[in-house]
Amino acid sequence: MATVLGQRLRRKEDPRLITGKGQYTDDVQLPGLVYASILRSPHAHARILRVDASLAREMDGVLAVYTGEDLEGKLGTIPTAWLPPDSDIRTVPHSALAVHRVRYVGDGVALVVASSRSIAEDALDVISVDYEVLPGTADQEIAMKPDAAQLHEDAPGNVAFHWQVGHAPDDVFAHAEVTVRQRIRQQRLIPNPMEPRSAVAQYNESTGDMTIWATSQNPHIHRFLLSGILGIPEHKVRIVAIDVGGGFGAKIACYPDEALVAFAARELGRPVKWTESRREHFLVTTHGRDHIEDIELAGNRDGTLVGIRVKVLANMGAYLSTAAPGVPTILFALILPGPYTIPYAAADVYGVFTNSTPTDAYRGAGRPEATYLLERMVDLFAREIGMDPVEVRRKNLIPRHQFPYHNAMGLEYDSGNYHLALDKALEMAGYEEFRREQSRLREEGKLVGIGCTTYVEICGLGPSQVAGAVGFQGGLWESSQVRVHPTGKVTVFTGSSPHGQGEETTFAQIVADRLHIPMADVEIVHGDTDRISMGWGTYGSRSTPVGGSALAVATERVVEKAKKIAAHMLEIGESDVEFDEGRFHAKGAPGRSVSFQDVTLQAYLAWNLPAGVEPALEGRAFYDPVNFTYSFGTHLALVEVDKDTGEVELKRYIAVDDCGRVLNPLIAEGQVHGGIVQGVGQALYEGAIYDEDGQLMTGTFMDYAMPKARFFPTFETAFTETPSPHNPLGVKGIGETGTIASTPTVVNAVMDALQPFGVRDIPMPLTPERVWGAMQKGGMEA
Amino acid sequence: MSDAVISASGRTPVRMEVNGVAETVYVEPRWLLSDVLRHQLGLTGTHVGCEQGVCGVCTVLLDGVLVRSCLLFAVQVDGHRVTTIEGVTPDEGLSPIQASFQRHHGLQCGFCTPAMVLTAEALLRTHPNPSEADIRDAFSGNICRCTGYQFIVDAIRGCSEEER
Numbered sequence: 001m002a003t004v005l006g007q008r009l010r011r012k013e014d015p016r017l018i019t020g021k022g023q024y025t026d027d028v029q030l031p032g033l034v035y036a037s038i039l040r041s042p043h044a045h046a047r048i049l050r051v052d053a054s055l056a057r058e059m060d061g062v063l064a065v066y067t068g069e070d071l072e073g074k075l076g077t078i079p080t081a082w083l084p085p086d087s088d089i090r091t092v093p094h095s096a097l098a099v100h101r102v103r104y105v106g107d108g109v110a111l112v113v114a115s116s117r118s119i120a121e122d123a124l125d126v127i128s129v130d131y132e133v134l135p136g137t138a139d140q141e142i143a144m145k146p147d148a149a150q151l152h153e154d155a156p157g158n159v160a161f162h163w164q165v166g167h168a169p170d171d172v173f174a175h176a177e178v179t180v181r182q183r184i185r186q187q188r189l190i191p192n193p194m195e196p197r198s199a200v201a202q203y204n205e206s207t208g209d210m211t212i213w214a215t216s217q218n219p220h221i222h223r224f225l226l227s228g229i230l231g232i233p234e235h236k237v238r239i240v241a242i243d244v245g246g247g248f249g250a251k252i253a254c255y256p257d258e259a260l261v262a263f264a265a266r267e268l269g270r271p272v273k274w275t276e277s278r279r280e281h282f283l284v285t286t287h288g289r290d291h292i293e294d295i296e297l298a299g300n301r302d303g304t305l306v307g308i309r310v311k312v313l314a315n316m317g318a319y320l321s322t323a324a325p326g327v328p329t330i331l332f333a334l335i336l337p338g339p340y341t342i343p344y345a346a347a348d349v350y351g352v353f354t355n356s357t358p359t360d361a362y363r364g365a366g367r368p369e370a371t372y373l374l375e376r377m378v379d380l381f382a383r384e385i386g387m388d389p390v391e392v393r394r395k396n397l398i399p400r401h402q403f404p405y406h407n408a409m410g411l412e413y414d415s416g417n418y419h420l421a422l423d424k425a426l427e428m429a430g431y432e433e434f435r436r437e438q439s440r441l442r443e444e445g446k447l448v449g450i451g452c453t454t455y456v457e458i459c460g461l462g463p464s465q466v467a468g469a470v471g472f473q474g475g476l477w478e479s480s481q482v483r484v485h486p487t488g489k490v491t492v493f494t495g496s497s498p499h500g501q502g503e504e505t506t507f508a509q510i511v512a513d514r515l516h517i518p519m520a521d522v523e524i525v526h527g528d529t530d531r532i533s534m535g536w537g538t539y540g541s542r543s544t545p546v547g548g549s550a551l552a553v554a555t556e557r558v559v560e561k562a563k564k565i566a567a568h569m570l571e572i573g574e575s576d577v578e579f580d581e582g583r584f585h586a587k588g589a590p591g592r593s594v595s596f597q598d599v600t601l602q603a604y605l606a607w608n609l610p611a612g613v614e615p616a617l618e619g620r621a622f623y624d625p626v627n628f629t630y631s632f633g634t635h636l637a638l639v640e641v642d643k644d645t646g647e648v649e650l651k652r653y654i655a656v657d658d659c660g661r662v663l664n665p666l667i668a669e670g671q672v673h674g675g676i677v678q679g680v681g682q683a684l685y686e687g688a689i690y691d692e693d694g695q696l697m698t699g700t701f702m703d704y705a706m707p708k709a710r711f712f713p714t715f716e717t718a719f720t721e722t723p724s725p726h727n728p729l730g731v732k733g734i735g736e737t738g739t740i741a742s743t744p745t746v747v748n749a750v751m752d753a754l755q756p757f758g759v760r761d762i763p764m765p766l767t768p769e770r771v772w773g774a775m776q777k778g779g780m781e782a
Numbered sequence: 783m784s785d786a787v788i789s790a791s792g793r794t795p796v797r798m799e800v801n802g803v804a805e806t807v808y809v810e811p812r813w814l815l816s817d818v819l820r821h822q823l824g825l826t827g828t829h830v831g832c833e834q835g836v837c838g839v840c841t842v843l844l845d846g847v848l849v850r851s852c853l854l855f856a857v858q859v860d861g862h863r864v865t866t867i868e869g870v871t872p873d874e875g876l877s878p879i880q881a882s883f884q885r886h887h888g889l890q891c892g893f894c895t896p897a898m899v900l901t902a903e904a905l906l907r908t909h910p911n912p913s914e915a916d917i918r919d920a921f922s923g924n925i926c927r928c929t930g931y932q933f934i935v936d937a938i939r940g941c942s943e944e945e946r
Binding site (some may be wrong): 010011013014015016017018019020021022024026027029117118192193194195196243244245246248277278499500501502666667669670672673674675676677678700701702706708709710712714715738 | 810812813817820821824825826827828829830831832833834836837839866867868871876880883884885887889890891892893894895896899914915917918919921922924925926927928929930931932933934935
């Protein structure tokens with residue numbers, strides 16, 4: 001049977017989604033369902049003097065109103081679950097509803113539960129709150145100033161943590177022939193999956209069981225944390241996330257809202273639903289990025305890079321969200337040297353509290369920030385020494401024979417062939433020819449530029465031992481259970497929690513390949529803590545390398561046991577059994593065989609099993625990877641800048657990615673496309689803006705520019721395949737590569753186009769206004 | 783048009799044809815068409831993304847024309863014909879456009895997909911063989927955060943070519 005691995009198979013999950021039969025959280029309808037709505041602070045920083053909800057409580061249809069004080073002692077605080085070591089981190093208390101003080105626009109003040117959503121929202125309007133407005137700021141640099149208003153008593157100077165890593169002493173920079181310095185602002189982004197967050201909670205008083213349907217990337221983590229917040233034992237909490245409409249990191253965190261809904265359901269004995277409005281999403285769901293970075297990159301005139309160091313002010317927002325402290329530290333700084341043989345690297349990171357929405361993981365989480373600054377600095381360095389930026393990269397990329405390679409921060413890159421991906425991308429782009437063409441076009445007055453990024457990223461989070469060492473308050477292994485039914489059909493229970501990435505298909509491919517059965521015979525079950533023993537969820541490009549590997553191991557265990565039973569049925573030794581084309585046969589005697597289905601039936605009938613073999617046929621694995629795995633690649637962009645308007649047109653985009661073995665090229669390409677668009681969104685369009693008072697000025701889709709179809713050309717994508725040596729599938733991750741690589745690629749291309757103007761850097765997003773302004777300031781006529 | 787009568791419960795009867803079936807629903811005048819479709823009629827294939835008419839996730843056909851169901855009150859469609867994703871899905875299998883979305887991997891999380899399919903229906907009705915630029919323009923009112931749009935474009939081109 002031809003293997004189904006590596007095939008462009010269409011997705012199993014599609015028919016239900018294309019026909020509108022997906023089951024998203026807000027689709028849940030239950031008898032007696034009531035609706036929650038949350039009153040949110042209009043001020044970035046204020047003392048709550050008085051909350052008067054008496055009018056709301058009297059309204060027809062209102063079942064209850066709770067304020068922060070009502071919840072004290074009844075509902076735990078919202079925890080932070082990533083505590084980087086040696087960082088003096090201050091995990092300040094975060095109440096589900098604010099008590100006495102609000103710290104950002106959107107901070108919850110009161111919860112209303114009513115018989116309809118509209119009544120609940122009406123009731124918000126008649127809750128009267130007296131605030132004493134306090135000074136505050138959404139800017140981390142201002143928040144660190146000595147006279148800045150303090151957000152939390154336990155965090156003097158508004159410093160949530162100070163964390164340092166690496167070694168890049170002054171003499172490295174003193175002795176280098178060239179040092180380039182730059183301040184880069186990684187603007188704040190708003191994740192905006194198309195499905196808003198939602199939760200529906202139902203409490204069964206007679207059994208004490210709490211069921212919460214939720215938009216979650218990691219239902220078991222939500223169960224673990226919500227169990228603690230609610231004070232309900234973990235085995236009495238069930239989290240269900242069937243179809244989730246995109247996450248991009250924003251559905252990892254444990255938010256106050258889910259806890260409030262569950263609390264109300266238990267208090268009222270009624271099922272309660274809450275779905276955020278898009279406005280709430282903008283205000284309350286975690287944001288991403290938001291760094292101020294001061295960077296130094298040192299090298300010599302022959303193009304060799306010798307050292308990089310960065311001081312980062314990372315805006316954490318008003319509270320520390322679930323995984324937030326790990327993002328600008330572990331996930332950012334450890335990959336700072338990127339794909340290059342830079343011997344010295346160091347990062348000095350301050351996590352800063354500000355009066356803004358909490359930040360946390362957003363597609364790429366730390367790795368895009370590191371890649372952006374490195375790739376921008378490499379271009380500035382190349383310009384400084386007058387070398388083609390591609391040649392600087394080629395000179396410093398880690399050579400193939402040096403893998404496994406230990407980077408300057410101590411990570412062990414498992415495998416790579418960086419030059420191969422670079423050469424392939426350059427060939428696809430026709431790079432040499434383009435450079436000639438560019439000179440000619442410049443003479444005609446056209447502003448065209450090409451940008452390059454060579455990247456490596458941390459995928460497959462991660463070995464649990466390392467998770468512990470870096471302060472992640474959880475494991476990072478994954479579970480898989482392969483249940484073969486008597487007829488040979490298979491149900492897989494996976495702790496991965498796909499929300500668009502297509503694992504119902506790729507995971508079925510892994511099983512169908514190993515058991516030699518049709519794809520249609522394999523069902524992948526995910527997203528339900530009552531059906532799946534344990535899982536750490538989907539983020540950090542981990543589903544296929546960790547969850548998929550767990551599944552491969554579990555499936556091998558099925559084959560091992562089936563072989564024992566087959567050998568007994570064939571009356572031969574176990575070592576004489578071969579499994580091929582869906583049949584177990586005697587070596588050298590293909591005619592003497594039993595089918596997989598014959599064996600599965602016998603496993604359940606158990607009339608004649610070999611001694612010591614238990615009935616039934618299941619394989620289980622709790623797979624903990626031995627290392628992270630490192631995807632890499634080269635992206636190139638070709639842009640033209642309109643000299644009169646500053647508008648950037650993306651004319652070509654070439655992506656060569658290496659995520660190890662590709663299980664389904666169709667799905668992998670889709671991940672790359674989506675990632676590119678999200679990364680280009682940061683480069684050219686997206687950016688959250690707060691005013692001086694901490695009001696979010698980009699709080700709707702009218703103000704926050706989302707990438708649209710007409711902004712993009714057809715992407716040219718390809719893969720090289722350098723397998724990971726340490727997982728059974730040889731796979732790496734592909735969900736975040738596009739976002740990591742495309743932002744610097746496009747910005748480098750625009751800066752290349754603007755070289756005649758002497759423009760060195762433009763802060764993202766590169767809107768027409770900013771590009772035009774930079775050209776005016778540069779003042780040089782092309 | 784029927785006479786709008788507000789009953790004692792504050793609800794108004796709205797008579798509309800939804801996916802070929804005559805329906806009468808009793809709604810509050812302020813209820814959005816999107817909410818009535820989802821929660822009164824149980825047609826949860828219509829999703830809600832922003833309630834401001836920008837993201838396009840709630841798109842349905844009103845008398846055959848694309849509309850944002852979050853920008854219409856249910857009472858406004860009294861006497862009209864509404865088509866949702868459920869209405870363009872065959873009893874068995876997929877429509878040619880739906881099949882093309884699957885063949886070309888034109889969806890990931892699926893949340894914007896019903897609206898994308900309806901937008902494609904409307905586009906192909908008036909432009910049976912749209913160019914790539916036509917398609918990208920036609921979908922400028924539909925945000926997808928997952929796919930990067932390329933395979934949606936391919937799905938529509940693949941479908942139009944197949945039908946030709």
